[in-house]
Amino acid sequence: MNNEKLDSLRQNISDMLVRRGQSPHFADDESLFDSGRLDSASAVNLLLELETIFGVDLADPDFDISQIDSFAEITRLAQSQG
Template identity: 60%
Template structure:
């Protein structure tokens, strides 16, 4: 995974957190949704970025929201998408 891709995703999540009045820091394995850091509206924003920047197919019947629950899971999703 290229460093600029990692930075783009991390910055996107950080910006969403700041827009929600939260600190921009998060660790790679903490749940972004179960922790309450992100909600469904934030998920839409994040998914739109993943779709437009990385070509993630949100209509894929195998897509599950848990694939974007942590930064590490998002990176796994991007790696899988790049290999497909």
């Protein structure tokens, strides 16, 4: 897994948090969506990035939106793709 890509993804999530008036800091296992820190528009942006940069197949019947609730889950999803 390319750490540079993950670092960029972490920064993009921090930027999304700031745009929503949240602290840019988050723990790897912290809930981002269920907690309300990020919204559905943020989820769309994140999913597009995961599809484009990491090749995540959003049409996969095994894909579950809960797989992107924390950075740790996002990392596992991205790593499973390649």
